[in-house]
Amino acid sequence: MSLNDLRKYGFLGLLSLAFNLIYTKIVFHRALLIRRPAHIRLLGSYSIGRGFTSGAGLILDVLNIEAKLVIGNNVKLNHRCHIGVMKSVKIGNDVLFASNVFISDHTHGSYNGNLQSNPFQPPNDREIFCGSIEIKDRVWIGENVVVLLGVTIGESSIIGANSVVTKDIPSFSIAVGSPARVIKTWNEVTEQWVAVN
Numbered sequence: 001m002s003l004n005d006l007r008k009y010g011f012l013g014l015l016s017l018a019f020n021l022i023y024t025k026i027v028f029h030r031a032l033l034i035r036r037p038a039h040i041r042l043l044g045s046y047s048i049g050r051g052f053t054s055g056a057g058l059i060l061d062v063l064n065i066e067a068k069l070v071i072g073n074n075v076k077l078n079h080r081c082h083i084g085v086m087k088s089v090k091i092g093n094d095v096l097f098a099s100n101v102f103i104s105d106h107t108h109g110s111y112n113g114n115l116q117s118n119p120f121q122p123p124n125d126r127e128i129f130c131g132s133i134e135i136k137d138r139v140w141i142g143e144n145v146v147v148l149l150g151v152t153i154g155e156s157s158i159i160g161a162n163s164v165v166t167k168d169i170p171s172f173s174i175a176v177g178s179p180a181r182v183i184k185t186w187n188e189v190t191e192q193w194v195a196v197n
Helices: 003-027
Strands: 038-042 045-048 058-062 068-071 082-085 088-091 102-104 106-108 128-130 133-135 173-176 181-187 192-195
Touching: 045 058, 058 068, 068 082, 082 088
Parallel strands: 038 058, 045 068, 058 082, 068 088, 082 102, 088 133
Antiparallel strands: 106 128, 173 181, 181 192
């Protein structure tokens, strides 16, 4: 720790940082830094890559023995990110989450198609439906984004703040809204983001 670190974090901040570094190396030795408090429940299989960092308030819920969570290398999650897994969530390398991101590969009940849940049944008693989620390499997910079951977000895509991702997002796209829709794509020839009509 240097004088610059002391100026940047202050004495109590450095003390907290040191505690978080020790905690990280005990819990996930390959991770770079997990800031406390963190709620981590790993009933199924998981893999967390090198250089993983998280802000305070991280929730990792791998909720049954069949569930699988894979987080690639150099993944950065900011404050209060929550990942809930009943089936499979895979996050690629060099992915960045802003704060308050919620990822869930499951839902209580079905609300589309022929098999629909009864609204008089308590939500916690409804059948759980699952669909794998994959977030490819170099994706940037903005503040307050929700990613729902059965979704793939293609490589190098950006999901704008406050978006709800309910369907696949192609690689090299910018998507915004609720539900999220693609508004721009990367043009390799001009090397610019181009609006989608």
